[in-house]
Amino acid sequence: MSTNTAPSTNETPVLEALHLRKEFPLHTIKLFGPPQAIHAVEDASLALRPGHATALVGESGSGKTTVARLLARLYAPTAGSIRYREEIVRTRGEAALRSYRRHVQMVFQDPFSSLNPMHMVRYHLSRPLRIYGHAHGAAEETRLIMSLLERVNLTPAEQFVSKFPHQLSGGQRQRVAIARALAARPSVLLADEPVSMLDVSIRLDILNLLARLKEEENLALLFITHDLASARYFAEETQVMYAGQMVEGGPSEEVIQRPQHPYTQLLLSAAPDPDRFGSVDQHQQDDGKGSPRIQMILPASGSGELPSLITPPGGCRFHPRCPHAMPVCRQQFPPRTELGGGHWIHCFLYGAENAQSGEVKGKFGGWPQEVRLQRGVRPRRMNE
Numbered sequence: 001m002s003t004n005t006a007p008s009t010n011e012t013p014v015l016e017a018l019h020l021r022k023e024f025p026l027h028t029i030k031l032f033g034p035p036q037a038i039h040a041v042e043d044a045s046l047a048l049r050p051g052h053a054t055a056l057v058g059e060s061g062s063g064k065t066t067v068a069r070l071l072a073r074l075y076a077p078t079a080g081s082i083r084y085r086e087e088i089v090r091t092r093g094e095a096a097l098r099s100y101r102r103h104v105q106m107v108f109q110d111p112f113s114s115l116n117p118m119h120m121v122r123y124h125l126s127r128p129l130r131i132y133g134h135a136h137g138a139a140e141e142t143r144l145i146m147s148l149l150e151r152v153n154l155t156p157a158e159q160f161v162s163k164f165p166h167q168l169s170g171g172q173r174q175r176v177a178i179a180r181a182l183a184a185r186p187s188v189l190l191a192d193e194p195v196s197m198l199d200v201s202i203r204l205d206i207l208n209l210l211a212r213l214k215e216e217e218n219l220a221l222l223f224i225t226h227d228l229a230s231a232r233y234f235a236e237e238t239q240v241m242y243a244g245q246m247v248e249g250g251p252s253e254e255v256i257q258r259p260q261h262p263y264t265q266l267l268l269s270a271a272p273d274p275d276r277f278g279s280v281d282q283h284q285q286d287d288g289k290g291s292p293r294i295q296m297i298l299p300a301s302g303s304g305e306l307p308s309l310i311t312p313p314g315g316c317r318f319h320p321r322c323p324h325a326m327p328v329c330r331q332q333f334p335p336r337t338e339l340g341g342g343h344w345i346h347c348f349l350y351g352a353e354n355a356q357s358g359e360v361k362g363k364f365g366g367w368p369q370e371v372r373l374q375r376g377v378r379p380r381r382m383n384e
């Protein structure tokens with residue numbers, strides 16, 4: 001089987017997900033049949049490289065957070081493996097987990113709940129410094145805390161060190177959460193929608209901060225987002241997920257400007273205006289409310305929602321919504337096809353080995369009339 005891990009740069013990945021699968025068992029009483037589970041992630045692969053951001057996009061429930069939590073070893077995978085610096089990660093026991101998390105840190109979506117309201121900023125930053133053995137003595141600890149606060153632009157640092165979370169704004173709290181992650185001196189940062197709960201006016205500041213830290217610290221960054229404009233703005237690479245399956249990926253510019261997978265095309269057609277991809281700033285001004293949460297709706301049948309992940313559709317999970325679906329799409333997940341320039345796709349419309357693709361490839365007629373999107377935007381045709 002092919003993988004999603006072919007590099008778009010020559011740099012060796014620092015962290016790789018290899019065919020990860022995650023099922024959450026359902027603890028319901030069922031008299032007949034096998035026990036049920038939520039099939040949240042199916043065969044997900046990705047590679048993170050130093051100084052390089054990879055965006056993971058997809059609608060709500062597609063499995064983005066689950067992938068990040070698998071990579072952070074907050075969840076154990078049902079199948080598949082994780083490779084850190086080319087070695088398979090085996091994290092049995094507290095010590096092994098702690099050593100792994102020293103290298104792979106996560107920033108959560110909600111800066112309100114990710115900080116302990118009972119403790120001051122000093123506590124949140126001193127803890128990782130102590131746990132990972134970076135501070136030797138009180139004076140060094142204080143110096144490192146001040147330096148961390150300055151690196152995330154919380155200055156003058158003395159004003160912030162003794163504050164409780166409730167005395168900070170949302171943006172300041174997220175900066176503390178980022179500083180806490182940096183305190184471990186990680187080589188990988190997993191940022192799960194780090195700006196989606198923040199005020200629109202400060203989102204760009206936090207994205208710029210993450211971009212600067214990525215450069216300065218040579219961090220490998222996973223950036224989870226619903227917003228394709230910020231994926232293009234922020235990440236060199238973008239991967240698109242649908243119902244637990246990776247469907248398309250490659251250089252962000254290529255994937256977002258020239259999407260090839262029917263799902264990516266639908267996702268992009270939900271964007272209010274193609275010109276918004278000029279800049280995040282511009283988009284925010286245009287929209288007034290910031291990034292829309294992308295969600296598609298199909299009328300009548302209700303099939304516009306993500307399929308059930310308890311009994312997911314076989315083969316390509318997008319087939320119940322795809323206007324190009326063929327019999328083979330219901331039977332097997334399409335292999336990965338390289339489109340050139342690091343752009344890849346899982347779709348039977350592409351690839352010489354996909355017998356039926358020859359007739360269909362390049363003949364996208366766009367989306368049928370009955371497909372509507374939440375914001376009332378007609379899906380864009382390929383040639384528009």
Ligand SMILES: Nc1ncnc2c1ncn2[C@@H]1O[C@H](COP(=O)(O)OP(=O)(O)OP(=O)(O)O)[C@@H](O)[C@H]1O
Binds near residue numbers: 040064066067309
């Ligand atoms: N701990 C859990 N136990 C059971 N099911 C879970 C758990 N975590 C996630 N799921 C399920 O797995 C699926 C994928 O969820 P996940 O949170 O990864 O999606 P997501 O793409 O991050 O969505 P969103 O954009 O809304 O954050 C969902 O159906 C969700 O209900």
Ligand code: SF4
Binds near residue numbers: 319320323348
């Ligand atoms: S594999 Fe088939 S169902 Fe899936 S996106 Fe491609 S054409 Fe549509």
Ligand SMILES: [Mg+2]
Binds near residue numbers: 064065192
């Ligand atoms: Mg999520």
